[in-house]
Amino acid sequence: MSNDIGTDGTFLTRESIEALRAVGLHIGAEPFFDGNHVAYPNGYLVIKPTSTPGNHISGWEAWFTNCRGMQEQSDAPSVTVYLKDKVWQYEVWEYTPGPGPGDFRRCVSDERDLIERLKEYFFSENADFEALKTAQNTWRVALPLERQIK
Numbered sequence: 076m077s078n079d080i081g082t083d084g085t086f087l088t089r090e091s092i093e094a095l096r097a098v099g100l101h102i103g104a105e106p107f108f109d110g111n112h113v114a115y116p117n118g119y120l121v122i123k124p125t126s127t128p129g130n131h132i133s134g135w136e137a138w139f140t141n142c143r144g145m146q147e148q149s150d151a152p153s154v155t156v157y158l159k160d161k162v163w164q165y166e167v168w169e170y171t172p173g174p175g176p177g178d179f180r181r182c183v184s185d186e187r188d189l190i191e192r193l194k195e196y197f198f199s200e201n202a203d204f205e206a207l208k209t210a211q212n213t214w215r216v217a218l219p220l221e222r223q224i225k
Contacts, residue, residue: 085110085117085158091190098194099127101141108157118157121165121193125150129198132211152207154193163189165196167207177210179203 086106095102101122108118122139123129124147131150141147156165166180174180181203183189195201 087119087156088186091186094190095121095193098198099124099129100193100197101139101147103142106157108155115155115157116159118155120153121156121197122149122153123151123197124148127197130196130201130204130208132208135211151197151204154196156189156193165189165193167203169207169210175210176213177203177207179206 087102089104092102092104101124102119106117107120108115110117112118120139122137123131124141125131126147129151132152135150135152137149137153138146139149139153152167152169154165154167156163158164162182162184163186164180164182166178168178168180169175170178181192183192196204
């Protein structure tokens with residue numbers, strides 16, 4: 076995979092970005108976070124729009140601006156992807172300060188493996204997504220009815 080975007084190896088390749096877009100995921104051509112970001116240096120957000128079939132959490136609603144500048148809804152927690160110490164890291168961190176139930180961080184050394192893991196998270200049955208789904212459903216049930224997020 077050639078790196079058409081960054082020269083220092085901290086950016087995803089154009090091929091990886093296009094592979095994620097080809098399956099209906101949203102990811103910017105450039106990182107969402109800048110290189111000086113403390114938690115996610117040169118980090119990308121990978122988001123599954125509600126219009127894309129795949130794993131989702133019933134009642135989950137988040138909005139983002141797509142590459143056409145339009146507001147779009149997501150029905151699954153987004154994943155943050157970044158390279159740190161020559162290892163690709165991907166994580167979902169919903170709780171502050173966290174980690175909370177269902178939050179996770181995984182590491183892979185190969186960019187191709189990263190892309191496959193992201194596809195698995197959004198489109199296949201997997202323990203990480205199931206843990207998030209359980210945590211989110213438990214959280215909503217624990218709130219008084221008038222405070223539940225719909």
